[in-house]
Amino acid sequence: MQPYGERVAGFKWSGEIHSNKWVNFFMKVLQHLVSDGGLKLTVSIDAAPANGISTQKIDETRVALRELGLHENLEIIKTGGGAK
Numbered sequence: 001m002q003p004y005g006e007r008v009a010g011f012k013w014s015g016e017i018h019s020n021k022w023v024n025f026f027m028k029v030l031q032h033l034v035s036d037g038g039l040k041l042t043v044s045i046d047a048a049p050a051n052g053i054s055t056q057k058i059d060e061t062r063v064a065l066r067e068l069g070l071h072e073n074l075e076i077i078k079t080g081g082g083a084k
Helices: 019-034 055-067
Strands: none
Touching: none
C-alpha cells in the first residue's frame, strides 16, 4: 500500500463481479472515482446460459445497446460452441 495522501498516476483493476454485486460495485468503487475524471470502464459480456438465449433477447439487447449510443455488434455463439 502507498502512504496515505501520496498521489500516483492512476490504477487499473480487472475481475469478475457477480450480478448481485453490480450496484454495490458502482456505489462503493466507481461512484467516487467519476468526479475526478479520467475514468474509463471497459465491459465484456459473456452470456451463455445452459438453455441458450432466444433470438428475441438478442434483438432486445441490440436495441438497448443502440439506445445507449453503443455499437450493437454481438458475437453470436452457435449451438455446439462455434462463434458466428
